[in-house]
Amino acid sequence: MxxxxxxxxxxxxxxxxxxxxxxxxxxxxxxxxxxxxxxxxxxxxxxxxxxxxxxxxxxxxxxxxxxxxxxxxxxxxxxxxxxxxxxAGMTPLPRHEGTIERADPQLLTMAELWDRTPALLLGRAYDVLAMNTLGRAVFPHLEPGENLLLSMFLDPSVRSFHADWDKAAANAVAGFRFLEGARPNDPRIHEVLRTASESSREFADLWQRRDARGKSDAAKVLLHPAVGELTLRMQTFDVRSAPGQQLVVYHAQEGTRTADALRLLGSLAATARSGHQEDSPKRIK
CATH class of the missing domain: 1.10.260.40 (lambda repressor-like DNA-binding domains)
Structure with a gap:
């Protein structure tokens, strides 16, 4: 033992x-x-x-x-x-942080300029701190204030949103263990871990694998309810002004169906935000 x-x-x-x-x-x-x-x-x-x-x-x-x-x-x-x-205690651990995290307004202003790049700002326990307009359009099941890990296991709609939910779930758990290793005394990380462990047997089984890896350049296939299949590359950047926060951005290869779908979602999201009414988006063929 x-x-x-x-x-x-x-x-x-x-x-x-x-x-x-x-x-x-x-x-x-x-x-x-x-x-x-x-x-x-x-x-x-x-x-x-x-x-x-x-x-x-x-x-x-x-x-x-x-x-x-x-x-x-x-x-x-x-x-x-x-x-x-x-x-093993061989690297310096960050100082203990409080439980409240906030998004840098300048970072959000910059992210809003990316009209073809969905972006999410995650806190040190995978809490969704903010999303740009296209990010909200691409991830309709997420809202600022929700937790990405808990959503993966406790929101039934997320299972059908990922073309390969098993792989996405395993990557989310491995990423969370990597975060937990960096901040073993963080109360918010403990809270999310406890909730996930008590609420999802699938999470508990994956947690026992002890996989630990950070988010990296990777491809995701999403099944969007409005525009169908999206194939996106993901890049993750540490936010130096707020240690522990991560900016996750997605992009599509130009000339692909996914790039067209992102333009459509961006246009519809911008129109909706300006207060105009639009019909539901047509599925791209």
Whole structure:
């Protein structure tokens, strides 16, 4: 039984790596999935006893050399390696913040100029702090004040909004664990985590995988109720003036059906905002 976040993470990631992933033979007699403790210790070139102490929480301050070796043994990507360092106490943690977050007005003014780029501003616990006009048009199920993670698991309409909900949900959980590792004492993160864990078995199962990675350049396929399928690329930027906040922007390749759909949604959203009435958008063919 683990007694630390470090030990819990090591155990969870060990279960996700198969012997064949690291060039070890499969013997067909494993009672649990993934690597054995002895195999991780061998790959990291540390003693089995020392590795056991790490998993059991009896050793909580491994050296940077040990963390690097474990990262390699467990095939961690850059985000996973950073998360491992954080929970081992090897990187400075940010100061404790209050529970109220606000969007920078200048940032919102800039985002409103992007008439072909949907944008969302997320807080440090995936709270939606703000959206530009096109962002609200592309994500009709979201409103400022809602939480992106809780919406993913507790709003039934979101399941049909994502062409691959399982992948989107797994990425959301991995991103949230990455945030939680950076701010382990944040009360808002704890509140969202508790709500999601108590309200969704699917979230709880994904949380047990211990995946940790930040948002990055990725493609999303959305099934918009008004204009149909949208294929968007996503980029995420840290907001330097508000540590923990992220600006998530989406774009479409020019000349595609999605680019046409974004122009239509932008035009309709601008017209609606100016107070004119418009018919519902026609589906693009």
């Amino acid at each position: 683990t007694t630390s976040k470090l030990g819990d993470y090591l155990q969870g990631r060990r279960a996700q790596v198969t012997p064949s992933d690291v060039g070890l033979p499969e013997d067909g007699r494993r009672r649990v999935p993934g690597l054995r403790r002895e195999e991780v210790a061998m790959l990291a070139r540390i003693s089995v006893d020392y590795y056991l102490r790490l998993e059991q929480g009896r050793e909580r301050r491994p050296s940077t050399q040990v963390l690097d070796a474990l990262s390699d043994a467990l095939l961690l990507d850059n985000d996973g390696r950073l998360h491992l360092y954080r929970i």
